[in-house]
Amino acid sequence: MSYQGKFRVWRGDDSGGALEDFTVEVNEGEVVLDIIHRLQATQAPDLAVRWNCKAGKCGSCSAEINGRPRLLCMTRMSVFEESETITVTPMRTFPIIRDLVTDVSFNYTKAREVPSFAPPKDLAPGEYRMQQVDVERSQEFRKCIECFLCQNTCHVVRDHEENKEAFSGPRFLMRVAELEMHPLDTADRVDQAQDQHGLGLCNITKCCTEVCPEHIHITDNALIPMKERVADRKYDPIVWLGNKLFRRS
Amino acid sequence: MPELERHSFDVLVIGAGGAGLRAAIEAREHGLRTAVLCKSLFGKAHTVMAEGGIAAAMGNANESDNWQVHFRDTMRGGKFLNNWRMAELHAQEAPQRVWELETYGALFDRTKDGRISQRNFGGHEYPRLAHVGDRTGLELIRTLQQKIVSLQQDDFKEFGDYEARLRVFQEFTVTELAKDGDRIAGAFGYWRESGRFVLFEAPAVILATGGIGKSFKVTSNSWEYTGDGHALAMRAGASLINMEFIQFHPTGMVWPPSVKGILVTESVRGDGGVLRNSDGKRFMFDYIPEVFKDKYADNEEEADRWYTDQANNRRPPELLPRDEVARAINSEVKADRGSPHGGVFLDVSTRLPAEEIRRRLPSMHHQFKELADVDITAQPMEVGPTCHYVMGGVEVDPDTGSSSVAGLYAAGEVSGGMHGSNRLGGNSLSDLLVFGRRAGAGAAEYVLALKDRPVVAEDIVTEARATALKPFQQEGGENPYTLHMELQQSMNDLVGIIRRAGEMEEALQRLEKLKERARSLTVEGHQQFNPGWHLALDLRNMLLVSECVAKAALLRTESRGGHTRDDHPSMDAEWRRKLLVCTASGDGVSVVEKPQIPIRSDLLDLFDRTELEKYLTSEELS
C-alpha cells in the first residue's frame, strides 16, 4: 500500500528560500510528519522541522500544508489524493529560522504581558474549593497546547506586522479570558483586555477557531464573552455617563 | 573561531519538564539567579504528554487514604527495591505539592464538594490521581510555566527586567558539564537554532533531563529522550543505579506503523476499560501473580462490582502494576491470541456510554480518531507494550537530590531509586514536584554555603567544542539516522521486555561495534538548525546509556519489575538487597554491585509480616 508521493517543501532561511520538489515514499497510515522524517533520513538530512510528541499533544510541529495552518503530526496522508502535490511551508506570521522552523518568541513575549493568576490572599494551599461547573469554562481554554496556529492565522498580525505591538493574539486574549473566568482569580482583567492586549483589533472572523487543533471555541467562548464584558464596562451608556459626570471632574 | 557566548548563574537547571521547572522555581524563591535550559521550546517537554494524573494521598475520594498507604503501594509496585526514604518523602509531600499547583492557577477536575477529584490507577489502593481529563501533564507543565512567568513579572516590577533572576534558554542542548577540580563549575552546549556554542558558569547544576526511551524502537518517548542527563552525569563522575529497570507500558498503539508505541493512557483501564484477546477472553485473570492474589479479583463479576464498590470487592486484574500487564500481553501475543496487528484488544466501548467516554477520555478519543481511524466509543483499540519510562538514573541523596559530585543535582525521571524496579502510574508527576523542589532547595543551600565560586578552565571549553564539531570534520562516515535505527532495533530485540543472557551478550557486542562506527559519523550541511548533527551528538549519549542498561540487565540474574529474565524467571530476595551501579570508565561503562540500605524499621512496620516474607530474606526479617 505504498506509493511515491510528490512534495514541495519550503527550504531556506531569512536571507531567502524557495519551494523544493521531492518524490518520496508514502505508506499506509502515515502522517505528513512521517514523510518529513523520511526526507530527513533519506534525502535532506539537514531539513529543519520541530516536533516532539507525534500525537498532537505538544504543539511543536505547526506548519502550513497546502496553505492551511496545521499540525504536521495530525495531518494524515490519506486525506490527500495520491496524485496530489503536497506543499509544506513554515508558519507565515513569524520570522523564519530555517526551513519549517520559525521564531515563535512573539508568543512568549505576549505570554509574559498577561498578569498572572491572582488568588485570594487569605486562602492557604489545600483550602481551595471550586465547583466543577465553575472551572469548566477555563478548563476548555487550558486545553491549549500552544501550537500558535491561531496566532499564525489571525489576519490582524498575519497581514499586518505593525499590529504585533498592540495585539496579543487569540491565544493570549484567551488566556486573559481564562483568568477572568477562573473562579478564584481576584484581578480585574476587562480593561486590560481592551487596552493592553488589543481585543478591539479582533474582528471575530473566527480563523483562530477554524485552525485550533484542540477544537477550542476560541471566538465564541473566549473572545466574544470578553468583548461582552468590555461592553458591560465601557460601552454601557449609563455607566459611561456616570463616569463622565462624576469621576472625571 | 567566533567569540564564545558566556553566561553566569547561581543555579543551572537542565531540563524544563515538571522536575526542572519546579526546581527552578525553588532556586529562584531562595533568591538565586537561576537559568533553565531545554532542548525544545519552553512548555513542550515530555511532561506535557503525561495523561492520567498525579498521585497524591489527599484522601479526597476516599478518606482512608494517607501517606502510609501511598508509601506501601509505591514499595509494592517497585517490588521493595525502592529507595525507601525517597518513597517516604514522596508519599508525605505529594499532597502539598499538588495543592501548591492550585495556588499557581491549576484547575483540576473537582469532586462534588469542590475539592480535587481523584481517579483510580494501577497499583494504587485508593482513587488517588489528581487529574484534568486525560491531559494532566499539560496542566502541570503549563501551570509551572505560568508560575515562572509570574516570578518573572515580580522581577520586572522590582528590577525592570523580566529575566533578572530567572531566565529560560530554550532550544539549547547541553553537551558537556564542566568541573573545577571535584566540583561542578558549569555547562557547555549549543543553540539548536544557530549552532553557536555557549558556556554557562554556575556552581550548581540540576539535571532534570528525563529519560532514555529513544534508544528503543517502540517507545512512547519523543526525540528528546536520548539519556543526555544520564550520560552527562556519568561523564562528570556521578553514578547511575537501577538502569536495568525499564518500564514497558502495557498499552501503546500498535497500528498504524507510524504511530506504533504512542501511549494509550492507563486511565482507560482505570475508568473501566478491559483487555481481551482474539478469543474475546479477559485474559488478565490468568496472570495474577501470587504476591497480588489477595488484592485482585479472580472473576469478572467481582472485578466489575469493584468500580462501584471498592470497599467490598477486589480490584480488576487489568489494574495490576504495569510490568505484570505488559508481560501478560506479551504472552498472549506470543501464544497467537493477539489482534490483527500484533497487540491485544483494549475495550471501553462496551463498558461506558459513548458520551461518558468522550468526557473522561477526550484526548484518547481524539488520538484514535485522527491517527488510527478508530472510534473508541464504538470499537476496541489495539494495544501492545511500549518502552515508556526508565526507573534507573542518577544516584542521589533523597533529601537534597545531590549526586556524588559536589554541585551536581538530579530530579525527575533522570534520577534513580524512587521507583525501585517498577514505577506506578501517576507517581512520576508527583515525583517531579516533590524532588524537583527538594533539588532546587538542595542546590540553593549548597550555593549559599559556598565560600568561593568554581571557575571553568579554558581547555575544557576547547575540548567540548572540538568534540561537538567532530562530525562535520569527517568525510565518508555513516549517516547518524542509520546508526540510530540499528541501535533502536538492537535494544528493542535484545534488551527488551523479556531478556535472555545470550541475547544481551549479543547486544553488548553490537553496541561495541556501533560505538566504533559512531566515532566516524559524518553530517552534512552546517551548524544552523541541523537535525542530522543534533542526532549525531545525542547518539553518543544513547550509546553510553544503552551500555549501562545492557550490562546491568545481564548481571541481574532474577526477574523483578521492569526487568524480566526468561532464564531467571523468579524474584530473588538476595537480589533485593543489591543495587547495580553504573559509572563511566574509559569510553564505556562499568557496572558493580552495591548493598542496598536496609529499610527503616518503623516503615517496615507498616507492612504485614506475611507480605514482607514475599520480598525480604529471612535474615532481614529476623
Added chain:
Amino acid sequence: MARAEIAARTLRTDRWWLPPLTTFVGLLLISIYAAFRTFQGNYYWVDEYHYLTPMYSPCLTEECIPAASHFGQWFPALPGFLTPPLLIIPFLLGFRITCYYYRKAYYRAAWASPPACAVAEPHSKYTGETRFPLIAQNLHRYFFYAASILLLVNIYDAVSAFSTGLGLGNIILLVNVGLLAAYTLSCHSCRHIAGGRLKHFSKHPVRYWTWTQISKLNNRHMQLAWASLIFVCLTDLYVALVASETISDLRFIN
C-alpha cells in the same frame, strides 16, 4: 529577522473563495429584495386573514393601513418616498449588522478582511473594531434589546392572525417568529446577559441552566441567522403575493 519569502498570497488549493462569494451573493440578493419591498410601500397587510408582514411591523405612521397598525399610529405620515418600515429598519438592520455572526460574514465576504483563513487581505492598514465607525459594534446588546421588543410585536402579530381561522399564512408567520425567536435567543449578548457574565455558575443554578440552554442554541447561531433571514423574506413574499392577490392563501380552517 524576516518572514519566510513566499510570494503567493495563499497556497491554499481548495476553493476558499467559494464561501465568501456565496455569502456575498446571498446578502446582496436579500438586501435588494428588502430594499425593494421597503420602498414599495404596499402589499404588506392581508385584511381578510390579518396577515402582517414582519417587515412592516409595527406600522406606526399615519399612512399605514389602520388595521395593520396593531399598536397605534404614533407618527404623522412620512414625506415623499419614505415608507413606514424606515422607522423600525434601523433597529432590525442594526441588530443584524452588529451581530457577531454577520460581522464575521461581511468582514470576510464584503470587506475581505480576511477573505478566508490564511489568505492575505488586500488592505494595507487595519484597525479592527477600535475606531469609529466600527467601534460602534460594541452597541450590539442595545440592538438586541430593541430587536427583542420587535420580536414580541411580531409574535403578537402572528398570534392575533389566528383570530380569522387557520391558513398556510398563519403557519408561515408562526414558523417565522419561531425562527426569529431562536435567532434572537441564540445571540451572544443574550448568552452573556443570561449567565455568561457570572463568575460562579454554581451560585446561580437557574441562570446557569439558562446559559447552558442558550449556549446550545448559540452553537447554531450562524444557521439560525441565515434561516431566520431567508424565512423573513419568504414570509414577506408570501404576504405580498396574497395581499396583491397574485395567489390566494391556502386555508385549512375558515
